[in-house]
Amino acid sequence: MPSTSDAGGGSALPSGPLAPTQTSPDQDEPELLGVVRRTNRLMAGILIILVGGAFYAAAAFFMPVILALLITMTLSPLVRSLNRRGLSEGIAAGLVVLFFGLGVAGAFAALGTPFFDLVEDAPRMMAEVHEKYERIRAPITTVTDVAEQVDSATSGGGGIQQVTVQQPGILSQVAGSALSIMTTTVIVIILTLFLLASGNHFAEQIVKSFGSLTDKKRALRTVRDIEGEISRYLLTITLINAGLGVAVGIAMWLLGMPTPLLWGVLAAVLNFLPYIGSLGGITIVGIVSLATFPSMGTALLPPLAYFACTALEGQIVTPTVVGRRLRINTVAVFIAVAFWSFLWSIAGALMAVPILVFLKVLCDNVPALHGLGRFLSAEADDEPEPPSSLSVGP
DSSP: OOOSBOTTSOBOOOOGGGSOOOOOHHHHHHHHHHHHHHHHHHHHHHHHHHHHHHHHHTHHHHHHHHHHHHHHHHHHHHHHHHHHTTOOHHHHHHHHHHHHHHHHHHHHHHHHHHHHHHHHTHHHHHHHHHHHHHHHTGGGHHHHHHHHHHHHHHHOOOOOOOOOOOOOOHHHHHHHHHHHHHHHHHHHHHHHHHHHHTTTHHHHHHHHTOOSHHHHHHHHHHHHHHHHHHHHHHHHHHHHHHHHHHHHHHHHHHTTOSOHHHHHHHHHHHTTSTTHHHHHHHHHHHHHHHHHOSSHHHHHHHHHHHHHHHHHIIIIIHHHHHTTTTBBOHHHHHHHHHHHHHHHHHHHHHHHHHHHHHHHHHHHHOGGGHHHHHHHBSSOOSSOOOGGGOBOOO
């Protein structure tokens, strides 16, 4: 029979299976850390949802601000270069923004007339395309007519009166959209001027917000890396897209397409949209070509030439010029384009990849985000690539 008292005569705790289990503080720590991690992930997910909702609800505010920040990061090296040559930050920023604004205004002025002429002529072109489409489907027209006659006979002709609400014309709708774009452009240029004129004020405030010297150095390096990578990416892609626009414009001029300058600029702008830009350009050129040329064979040449130029750029020129330095996981690029297109339509798709570059550099410089940085990288390395080898591309 087990003893019920110890050597001192006091009662003893039961031993064996009935003895209560005791846990030490060291055993409780892993469970506590697990709860903390799960809570942090939950809070991060809630924060992402709230930020996404704010971006969607206040798109009219956030979209110009983020676009101005991206342009500021692109033009800031030019401002610093002029500043090192003796110009003050305000004057250097004013000169850079002035030339940038003149370039945007010149593009609007040069393309305004041919663009509105093309839009005004859109009903006639669509009629031409529809007529050629009817010729192609002529063999099945008889079957369609019989089906329509049967449907008309069975409907009974009840004399239902239809009311048609007249919609605004295409030209007026496009004019309203162009006015909104110009207003947003003016806001972006003014905000960019203020941001460039402030110099390193924001970077200094970010660095000062950290306590230790190590954190300050890491913050400064992160800010400089983000600015440098986004600037290099946007400048490089802009030059590549400008070359593509020149090639497309020359090809359209040689093939006899109307307003070849418009097609060149359209190709350069649409190429900022991953995946959907080239497809949209080919579709638009194909529609106008069908309405312009009488024969089907001649009408197919302009879209084929457009496709050849974009394929050459996407498969040879961009990988050669950009290389590995700006390459990001293709899946991440597709998700980013879809997400920002959902939030801000075409403007969001244009800014999707630069925002992804910003996130990639941030992940490479913050140890806690290295896992996300490895997902965003095109290379499945065990260690994240240094910021200087960041790359965007398929």
